[in-house]
Amino acid sequence: MKNILIILSFVLSFTSCIDVNNVINPGDKPIVEAYLAPNHTVSMKVFTEIPYSETDSTFSVPISGLSITIKNLSGASFTLTESETKGTYVSTAKLGAAGQTYSMSFVHNGRTVSATTxxxxxxxxxKMSVSEIERIYRDLSSGFQSGGGPGGPPQGGGFQQEARVNIDLSWTNPDEIYHFVAAQYLETTLSPIVQFPTNETGFTRPARRFTNRPIKTSTSNLQSQQFEYFGRYAIILYRLNPDYAALYENDNTSSQNLVTPVSTIENGLGIFTGVNADTLILNVKKQVL
Incomplete structure (x- = not known):
């Protein structure tokens, strides 16, 4: 009986050691961000996880010194090299055509982090319903001016009403695959539709890029008022894998509802997924008053 108890105690202790060794403590998992496109090079960011228990002043930091391998099902592989930006790893080799499967792996904190897409x-x-829209230029550099006097034209746009234009987008999607739309400003120099006062304190300059949420339908639309600069925009339609869309469906985490974000990365968090896209050009012109 004594021998049985000794053996049982040994087994329980051994099992306990295994469980402890397999536990990944908060903050131990690396966060990965990589979007793979056919016939393009790879760029992948890796940075630290912030545990829920940490204070608001704790920041995620890049993870340097990793050796990251990318390979396909045929066994062909290449290694990513850390760029001048710490925690960002890039390749010189390009990925293959659409339909191919790729995996990545690296070792962090003694564990192999891996994912496949x-x-x-x-x-x-x-298709896009229009390729050109017009918006009214509004000059607030000297403060808001409602008009230039009785019967005169508004100065800098003033209260001049602007027609809302729907930009209807459509594509073929019989299998209800996830897609999402992004608009990216293409001009090197910003040409704002609303010119802020010289002192921009309290004003936030609009982003050069905005996106819609992933959808399974075959249509979407944009509004002319969403475009904040004159010039050319790339209207990009992305075809997604389900893991990317799942991030949007799981975006309700808050301090009152702490939920680990969904991820398909083994021993890690974040996103390692394939994307593909088609692009149309929208020109935003200044309306002549």
């Missing part, structure tokens, strides 16, 4: 095909039949 497929490169989706390009969106089909992408």
């Amino acid at each position: 497929i490169l989706p095909v390009k969106p089909v039949g992408f």
Whole structure:
């Protein structure tokens, strides 16, 4: 009986050691961010996790010194090299065509971090209802001016009403694959539709890029008022893998509802996924008053 108890105690102790060794403590998992596109090089960011228990002053920091391998199902592989930006790893080699499967792996804190994704095909039949819109230039550099006197034209746009234009987007999607739309300002120099006062204190300059949420339908639309600069915009339709869309469906984490974000990365967090895209050009012109 004594021998049985000794053996049982040994087994329980051994099992306990295994459980402890397999536990990943908060903050131990690296966060990965990589979007793989067919026939393009790879760029992948890796940074530290911030545990829920940490204070608001704690920041995620890049993880340097990793050796990250990318390979496909045929066994062909290459290693990512850390760029001048710490925690960002890039390749010189390009990925293959759509439909191929790629995996990545590296070692962090003694554990192998890995993930696999497929490169989706390009969106089909992408169309846009208009290729050009007009917006009214509004000059607030000297403060808001409602008009230039009785019967005169508004100065800098003033209260001049502007027609809202729907920009209808459509594509072929019989299998209800996830897509999302992004608008990216292409001009090197900003040409704001609303010119802020010389002292921009209290004003936030609009972003050069904005996006819609992923959807399974075959249509979407943008509004003319969403575009804040004159010039050319790339209207990009992305075809997604389900893991990317899942991040949006799981975005309700808050201090009152602490939920670990969904991730398909083994021993890590974040996103390692394939994307493909088609692009149309929208020109935003200044309306002549």
